[in-house]
Amino acid sequence: MRIRMTGLRKAFGPTVALDGVDLAVEAGEVHALIGENGAGKSTLMKVLSGVYRADAGEMQLDGQPYAPADPLDARRRGVVMIYQELALAPHLTVAANIMLGVEPAAGGWISRQRLEEQAARALDALGHPEINLRAPVSSLSVGARQLVELARALVLEAGVVVLDEPTSSLAAADVPRLFGVIARLRERGVSVIYISHFLEEVEQIAGRFTVLRDGRSVGGGRIGEVDRGWIIERMVGRRLAEMFPRLPHAIGEPVLELADLSTPGVESASLVLRRGEILGIAGLIGAGRTEMLRAVFGLAPVRSGTVRVVGVSGLLSEDRKGEGLAQSLTVGDNLTLSHLRPYVRHGWLDRAAQLRASQHWINRLAIRTRGPSEPVAALSGGNQQKVALARLLHHDCDVLLLDEPTRGIDVASKAQIYELIGQLAQSGKAILFVSSYLPELLGVCDTIAVMRRGRLGAKAPAGEWTEHSIMSAAVGAAS
Ligand SMILES: Nc1ncnc2c1ncn2[C@@H]1O[C@H](COP(=O)(O)OP(=O)(O)OP(=O)(O)O)[C@@H](O)[C@H]1O
Numbered sequence: 245m246r247i248r249m250t251g252l253r254k255a256f257g258p259t260v261a262l263d264g265v266d267l268a269v270e271a272g273e274v275h276a277l278i279g280e281n282g283a284g285k286s287t288l289m290k291v292l293s294g295v296y297r298a299d300a301g302e303m304q305l306d307g308q309p310y311a312p313a314d315p316l317d318a319r320r321r322g323v324v325m326i327y328q329e330l331a332l333a334p335h336l337t338v339a340a341n342i343m344l345g346v347e348p349a350a351g352g353w354i355s356r357q358r359l360e361e362q363a364a365r366a367l368d369a370l371g372h373p374e375i376n377l378r379a380p381v382s383s384l385s386v387g388a389r390q391l392v393e394l395a396r397a398l399v400l401e402a403g404v405v406v407l408d409e410p411t412s413s414l415a416a417a418d419v420p421r422l423f424g425v426i427a428r429l430r431e432r433g434v435s436v437i438y439i440s441h442f443l444e445e446v447e448q449i450a451g452r453f454t455v456l457r458d459g460r461s462v463g464g465g466r467i468g469e470v471d472r473g474w475i476i477e478r479m480v481g482r483r484l485a486e487m488f489p490r491l492p493h494a495i496g497e498p499v500l501e502l503a504d505l506s507t508p509g510v511e512s513a514s515l516v517l518r519r520g521e522i523l524g525i526a527g528l529i530g531a532g533r534t535e536m537l538r539a540v541f542g543l544a545p546v547r548s549g550t551v552r553v554v555g556v557s558g559l560l561s562e563d564r565k566g567e568g569l570a571q572s573l574t575v576g577d578n579l580t581l582s583h584l585r586p587y588v589r590h591g592w593l594d595r596a597a598q599l600r601a602s603q604h605w606i607n608r609l610a611i612r613t614r615g616p617s618e619p620v621a622a623l624s625g626g627n628q629q630k631v632a633l634a635r636l637l638h639h640d641c642d643v644l645l646l647d648e649p650t651r652g653i654d655v656a657s658k659a660q661i662y663e664l665i666g667q668l669a670q671s672g673k674a675i676l677f678v679s680s681y682l683p684e685l686l687g688v689c690d691t692i693a694v695m696r697r698g699r700l701g702a703k704a705p706a707g708e709w710t711e712h713s714i715m716s717a718a719v720g721a722a723s
Pocket residue numbers: 256259260261279280281282283284285286287288612613621622623624625626627652654
């Protein structure tokens with residue numbers, strides 16, 4: 245066994261994140277780690293990569309006792325974790341980043357030629373010699389940056405590479421490329437631990453899997469020997485009734501109209517969104533969908549054309565770290581601060597009412613937290629995303645602009661959010677739903693339009709689209 249973790253425990257104050265987890269990963273396998281938001285996946289991997297010390301439990305690496313003091317120590321032992329917020333030096337070149345800390349020296353000087361040779365060999369081994377070694381990392385796409393980090397892991401002779409939700413900010417076309425690189429790492433005997441909420445991905449890339457629930461390992465096995473339903477049942481502890489619950493809702497008068505709207509990244513977009521309508525906007529990353537929402541919401545300049553909104557609009561930003569949540573505030577304050585009016589009585593803030601409202605949203609979205617007074621920074625990634633969504637719902641807008649609302653969210657919670665979107669439509673709200681996950685667009689929306697290179701196509705009923713026809717429209721292929 246490359247990695248053996250036994251009986252791992254880790255608590256953060258009163259929160260038990262790991263409650264006796266066992267995990268075994270073989271050399272040269274891709275092992276998927278799956279589980280609900282807050283199940284303990286990231287924490288477990290941070291223990292493995294030396295970010296946290298476990299409170300109890302044992303770890304072995306290639307049969308030897310293993311207890312890294314910090315991430316650097318873990319790296320020295322060949323355990324590398326790659327985060328979503330990639331940890332590269334943006335102003336340095338690709339080659340310098342790949343070789344950072346292991347620069348070949350000749351007589352005390354760094355040999356640029358040897359540095360580039362070794363970096364080139366790593367990129368070659370991963371099947372990507374086309375990446376320009378001399379380009380600054382800041383000029384690369386997220387997908388290419390990820391490859392640079394993986395090349396770096398190769399140079400460090402990593403035996404274990406951990407990827408925590410690596411595809412959630414990748415363009416669709418970059419996903420097969422990442423999978424190709426993971427396969428190469430596996431062929432070279434590297435063990436890859438892969439965290440993802442997309443079971444389709446896990447089925448494609450992983451050999452075995454382990455399911456975590458409430459900080460415990462509750463099942464695992466070989467991919468292909470069990471079906472998705474079984475895995476989901478392990479994850480959530482019950483059967484999932486319906487992934488895409490459809491609630492009947494009536495479509496009314498127009499509440500949002502764009503006429504030839506142009507903003508940086510968008511050319512002459514026109515659409516009509518009606519009360520009770522769920523309109524999905526598909527497209528590749530960078531197609532201009534986020535820019536369009538931002539212009540509608542007033543965050544980006546309208547160069548020409550018009551935006552007409554009836555009532556109040558609210559935006560759920562895809563960038564929850566930057567624009568989403570105030571990391572230093574509590575869950576309750578994040579939920580309610582932007583809309584306190586209902587809790588002010590005679591000029592005084594009614595804290596009890598504010599707390600009750602926070603608790604309502606925590607329950608409604610099944611947010612895993614100790615309560616409204618917990619700092620939002622202590623929540624798992626997916627649970628922070630739910631807080632951002634709940635805050636928007638709390639605002640009670642007429643037009644909801646949702647940019648990738650289920651990114652990083654587990655399967656069962658996704659189903660809850662789809663149901664919630666259905667209820668919002670039922671109550672007469674209009675929803676613009678930007679997503680890169682085609683099954684949810686097809687499963688949830690009434691109508692879908694595809695955006696490509698800043699141009700928005702005509703919308704059509706969801707039933708007239710297929711995943712294939714959406715992708716064709718998104719990449720501009722004749723279908
Ligand atoms: N630094 C921290 N301080 C306090 N609590 C924390 C901290 N990090 C994690 N937790 C808690 O530990 C539990 C497990 O969180 P973790 O981030 O490991 O979940 P996860 O499985 O990665 O979830 P997700 O799918 O949402 O990313 C959660 O209840 C979380 O709130």
